[in-house]
Structure formats: C-alpha cells, structure tokens
Amino acid sequence: MAKFDWDDLRYILAVAAAGSLAGAARSLGVNHTTVLRRIGAFETKHGLRLFERLPSGYELTAGGEELIATARRIDATVTDLERKLAGQDLRLSGTVRVTTTDTLMGSILPEILKGFRDAHPGIEIEIAISNAFLNLTRRDADVAIRPAKNPPETLVGRRIAKVAFAIYGQRRYLARRKTKDFAAHRWILPDDSLANTAAAQWLAAELPEVEVALRTDSFLAAAQGARAGIGLAVLPCYLGDSLSDLVRIEGPVAAMETALWILTHEDLKPVARIRAFTDFAAEAFKKRRALLEGGKSR
Template identity: 35%
Template sequence: MAASIDFDDLRFLLAVAESGSTLAAARRLGVSQSTVARRIAALEASLGRQLFDKRRDGYRLTADGESLRPEAEAVETAMRAFALAADGLSRAVGGTVRFTTNEVMAGLFVPELVSRLKARHPGIGLEVDVTPVLRDLGAGEADIALRAAPPPQQAGLVGVRLAEDHWSLYCARTYAERHGAPSNVEELSRHCLIGLVPDGRHDVAVAWAERHFPPGNVVVRQNSIPSAFASIASGIGVGFYSDILALGRDDIVLCFRPDIPPSAEVWLLTHERLRHAPRIRAVMEETKALVAGRIRANGQ
C-alpha cells in the first residue's frame, strides 16, 4: 500500500489541514480547487483511510489524519532540506538569490547591491523580500537575511555581525536651517519632538525619550519606524534615527548622541546548507563590502 503513495500528495494534505478548506489550500498552492480535492481523494484511496471529515464549515482532520500529520510534516521538512542541500551544490556563480530585509535597509542598501552584482556577477538575479518579519531561513523562506536584530538563536544560521545599530537624535537639514539643531538634552525643550511607541525592539531609545522629551514638545508618537524616520526627514521635528541608516544622507543632520547602548545589531545571515553555494557567497561578500564601506566612509 505504501509503495503506491505519491509523496507530493502530502503537500496537499498539509495545506488543507492548515487552511481548513480546499479553496484556501488551492490558493496557497497555486492550483485549482478541483485539483486539491482530487489529490486528497487519491491519497485517501492509496492509504485506505479517510483523512478528513468534510463539514459545512470546511475540512477537519479525522483521528487517522491527525495521527499521520506529524509524519507528513517530517517528510515535507526532509524534502525541503534535500532541496536546499542540492541547491547548495551548484558551482556556477549564477542563479537566483532570495534576499530579505526590512523596508528602511532595502532603500539604503539594495539599489547599490544590485548595481554591484550586475557589474561583478551578472549571472546572479536578486529577489528582494521587503518585510519587518524575520523570515525562517531554515525553512527555506529566504536565502539571505540582512536584519537589525538581536544575535540569532535559530540553529543552523551562519553569518556575520556587520555593525552595532546605535540610535542618535537627528533632524532634517531644512528644520535645522529654520530652528537650529539641539546639541544637548537641555535644548530639547525648545524643539518639536517626534516620539516612538514601544515595540520591543527599540525600547532603549523609547525609554530615554520618555525620560528626556518634554511631553508638551512631542508633536507625534508613532509605532512605525519607517514612518517616524520619514517624519524626521520631512522637517516635522527632532527624533531618534539609526546611525547606520543615516549613512550617506545629506537631508538629515545629527543633533547629538545620547549615552545609551545600541538598539540592535546588524546581521547578515544565511543557512549552513547554503553557505558554500557560489551565488550565496558572492551576495554575502558584496553585501558585507557595501555595508562596511558605507560605515568607513562616514566615520562610524
């Protein structure tokens, strides 16, 4: 019986189990709803077991289905690991690299990274996933991640810490021309200030601002880092900005650096299964050189 199983059917089993319907599973897998239903029926026929109860509100795993689900997940994980390992065997410096980073770093580094790759490694194509979510490199959600975050804890990740992400107080050049730029904490009382809402990642800067920003001077508090940075650049007032992300910008002015520890660290990461693939090494090296060069050029 087991010899007749099409292991690709397990993808359909897991998609329906996770989404609760053949329609949602079809959208996830990029196939028709009838294809999903047919593959589930074929798997049930191969096993001689009913895997789902088909209810009015969707599909629910039967007891047999629940007992087999962990094994199906193990097969999917093993197949993904096999694909990643095979992918890493490629010796040609070419192919697609899936690169993930956040919105602000994408704007700062990706355009020049693409230019460098085009000049030095024209066979490499970059797919950039811009998201605040820390993609799971072990699960194959991306090949390389450039992220401002604590040291990675996930098993199997390899890479390098590129810099500490210190935050300082900045304002737009246009704001400084109109109002001057504060050079110490006492002068903040004469300026419009941009606050941040605690988000669990930049709370050191948020806590400092709560202690030292006069409440009556705070014109806005924001829970979006890109939005807060955009507010500073637009000339609304003075606020915290990442020293790394301020590199090379001539439209904003450093006011002063409070005595606070770094907000995060900038990490460049990949998975150990991919680290020796030529295209991965090439993108990692170009990214390291780009970020290091920016830091040296600006005296950070």
C-alpha cells in the same frame, strides 16, 4: 490504494498553517481556487476529509491531524534534502533569495546590489523585505542581511559592523519647535511588533510619557513620517544620515546600538553563487562602516 501525489502535501500543509484558503494561496503564490481544487481532489481521491469548513476558517479533522503529523515529517526531510543538494551547486549562476529590512533596502543596499549584478550578471537576486528573520532552514531565503544583537543559532555568517541609532527631526519642524526638551516634542514611535528592538526599549525607558503622533511597524515608515514633519523619530544612522531633509539632534545613543549581520544556513555555505554574494556584500558593507556606525560618511 490511490496513487499519492507528494506535491499535494504543500497545499495541505499551507492550509493547515494558515487556517484559510486565502492565506495558503498567498504563501504558495497561487490563486485560492487552485488551493480549493487541490484539497478537494485529494479528499475525494483518498476518501478522507482533512478539514472542517467553519465560518472561522479551515480546521483539521482527526484524520487530518494524523496525516499532517506525517506530512510535516516528510516536508522537513525533503527540505533538508533540497538544502543539502543546493549546497553542492558550484555554478556562478541561478538565483539568490535575500531577506533584509526595509531600512537597508531604502538606503544602502540597492547600490550594493547594482555592483554585484555588474560583477555577476548570471546571478539573479530576489529580495524579500521583512523586519523579522525568515526561515532559512526551510529555504524561505538563502541569505539574511539585517541588524540583530543575537542572530539565530541555526545560521552562520559574519558580523559586519555596529549599527548606530540616533534621534532625527525635519529641519522645518525643528525650526518651529526650538526646545531641546524631548518630552515637549511630538514623536513617531515603534509599535508592539518592534518592541524587542533596542531602540524601542530605550524609548520606553527614557521617554515613557510623550505625545505620540504616529506609531509604526517600520523604521522606514518612521523616517518618512519624520520627513513630513509629523514629529521626532529614532532611526538607524545609515538611514537618517542619508536623508538630507532630516537633522540628527541626539546620538548615536549607545543603548540602542546593534550589529549588522550577513547570514546563511550552514548547508548553503558551499554554494558558489551564495558564497559570491555574501563575500561581495560583506566587503561592500565594510566600505560603508562609517555610515553604519554613525560617522556620517556617505
């Protein structure tokens, strides 16, 4: 029996999940030719064809399906072990990978990261920008900092403050369109990927028939569109109030309110560098509570 290389499982699982070499390569951070070589070498070595190469992508064969089921169980066990081992790390050094939103990184968070680095120069921060929760159970990130009404039950942490939302427009745009009737304005609206947010739900309920000038999957992009004078936009106050060329014309709107959370996985709570980061970030955000809650303190 040929010796099994456990690292091959990462490549097999990535191709199965993505359905393509390119998608697997992106998720693994390698060149697609590396993925092709590793998959081909595994199939040759073990005499097993894992994937059908179809025009639509890579699909698992029956034998591949059987192996993947076992590989996923092994992967879950290894990930759990890595997380528990990481939880024993008492060093104030190493890397903390943080997932957060583009709006926080485009406003408040950089100065907080600067303060943390000054206090803990031995800890490296990695930032993953995403408007959805990354999988902290699988260590896609160590810490999540993001607005949410109901964070995943698998994560632990603290609620920092309310997050207020309001309606903003560019000063020159508002000078041209003096009407207070929102239905008479052009709008920058969230696309379907943000449909579950309280802001998108409020807009759909209160302003169902408006002129849509732009749709976007990013509140930061909406802010930039508003700054260019494209139309009005709903934005978190911590972002909108920090941009001098935007004017808050309505709000905060209570129905759009959410909360800011700092979260991690329970197994990672004892890690010294993660605890240091979450404690520092929590205190830093609390000092900016007025900005988060729409009080315009900057």
